[in-house]
Amino acid sequence: MKSPIPDYLDEILDSVRSDDAGERADYIPELASADPDRLGAAFATLDGEIYCAGDADSAFSIQSISKPFAYALALTDRGISAVLDKVDVEPSGEAFNEISLDDEGRPLNPMINAGAITTHSLVGPEGCSAEERLERLTAGLSAFAGRQLSVDERVYGSELNDAHRNLAIAHMLRSYDILAEDPGVVVEGYTRQCSLMVTVHDLAVMAATLANQGVNPVTGERVVPASVIRQVLSVMSTCGMYDAAGDWTTQVGIPAKSGVAGGIIGALPGQLGIATFSPRLDKHGNSVRGVSLFERFSSDMGMHLMEVPAAARSVLRDHAPSGTETVRIFDLQGSIRFAGAERVVREVVGAEITENRVALDLTAVHSLDDVAGRMLLEVARRLSMEGKEVFLIDPDTVIPDPDPGTDGQLTVVSRGDELH
Template sequence: MPEYLDEVLRQCADDDEGALADYIPELAAVDPDRLAVALCMPDGQLYGAGDVDALFTIQSISKPFVYALALMRHGLDGMERFVGVEPSGDPFNEISLEASGRPRNPMVNIGAITTHALAGEEGAAKEDLFEEIRRGLGRFAGRELAVDERVFESERATAHRNLALAHLVRSYDVFSADPRDVVWGYTRQCAVQVDVRDLAVMAMTLASGGTNPLTGDQVVPRWVARQVLSVMSTCGMYDVAGDWMTDVGMPAKSGVGGGIMAALPGFVGAATLSPRLDRTGTSVRGVRIFEKLSREMGMHMMETPATATQVLRRTDEVSLAGGAAHRLQLQGPLHFGSTERLLRRMQEVPTDREVVVVDLGHVTSVNDVARRMLLEGLRRLGADGHEVVLVDPNSALPGRHAEDVAASVVDELPLR
């Protein structure tokens, strides 16, 4: 997986379109060539490539997680009294209000500012409200997160439009706090520092029904995770949400710090970093990376097959004419998620077993990325000195490719 992700970055690295977020002085000074990608699996396994240690500010990617915290406090019906869930079709900083003064959704700035005000106790001091949100973001990430004070001060000095939006919502009595305090906290929320692995874990927490895959912490109930993912699907990418959903097909959120976070329920949390932005404030290379991952790894939510409850039907020792062998008997559909688990089990094959049998007799389907991953796994078993016997009665792997990586391909295992 790290090798594949390196390959993805190499193929997308030459795109230098877009520009830094120059309306925030500190963001205009970041390295424009930073590039990273990370994936988090349902069991917490992390993969990454590129500048995975680079810290950057979370910016608008904080919005779905603070929305989750507000949902916890007010419930679904309660939150919908204050903030809607309909796509605005507008840029992120537009005045997207309904006639009643209710923001159209929590992903545009005017809705996110309102959501920030509602995420804590009524009348809480701005510092206490922010600390509650910072701790909540840390539970999603599985570690404590800090604030980039320089970015915070830079954004606060240029937050005139957000102040205007906050005063506008306050004029409708949607929240009761001082708009200046709300924008102070919202700006600080956006200045929380993360790396791509943090975002991948946060995405996987939503994709796992609210359970953090690293800590096992049930951060939010399943219904909250479902609601957040639903709103991300329709509103997370602002006025290009339709293009994103048709091209990539994953609930997602972008930020002007250069990050994109996406969650495929039950399968994977993913994140990218590349600071050059398009006209919508979204990372140019980040979009390109996600389009490639979706296309090559079968990540589009409208085409992802059901996950096999257990990719390994059985692992045992069998007797062949030539002696003992270690057998991996597979089942169900093979796709990225199930085959990734299989490859890790292949690494545990006993070194004292010269012959390894991989039995595809109970496999129902193999998509393109799973085929590529499985062939590479078989090749590496051979490179480790094992003789690989492939049982493939339904021709799940094309004969020429299978014969390249297996010592023998049979329809039925000749047990002794």
């Protein structure tokens, strides 16, 4: 049986594919020539499962999505207090390339260019060279992605040729002693940082590493400390989408960061990482179709951070038949949301089910959100379409509408002993 999650991603991509609103980032020649119809999305779970749809494996430049990861490295290398001395954490409410400084000359936050240029200068140990800093940054972002990343020299050259505003910002920062070295050298390094090439698959893993308290769920490597992740996700929540941050927080409610190449990442703490890609941008510099995708993900799957479930752990136990048993039983337990339901789906999909009868036992489930219920019903529907007789043991009616469709057979029972 095939998992329904890739099908869901395909369906959602199709729902936004016809939207051709927005424009490519024409102020960077390499981005202005990007294929505007490219579209991809990926989910990465905290135990390393990756679900991709659309154009998920073609490379594009990371651009401003590098900012939270560089911030995480700077916090790790220099400490939170030292970084806060140079970069504040207040939302600016302004465009990404505005010169937003406080009274002491500090950039307002690390997600706008002024803050990101400063943050770049703080990666690596104090006194390191520009080359050592770039090596540290590339290695760090590669650790977040779980594979070696590299700079696209064409993108780098294209951006650097028109980096006049960033150079002006850097010179302003140097005048306040926020930057302690040659502004031109820092901007060159920052531009290389933004020119690292990634895929939607990479970004989903990077976002999942943020959601997993700094541990890459694919490689198992701890990239940065958990205390750093809390700081990064907090700033992403309030500043990651620039002057659209308020709308994003209320409508989507997932800590996120966008880039002008068309990528967006979202990190839902304790659940999963999300990434999308579509090059056409809105007036804020965020991907038009990417924003629509995240709005759907949040709405469909109850991902808004303010929708807090009862604290519990979901568990699945697989009863393989023995003796006279003629039914395969999957026991579910606890409070189940998307991440828990995805694990259930994966284990059922991966199980070798030779029995003609299958039961999903929800007796010990005390909380089940809408998306988890729909996912479990879809599993039941697909099992029944494969010729299985499916039983839903739901004595407390945690799934209010148990009909998974008309393509198969589902029986709702209240006690497991009715199955033998």
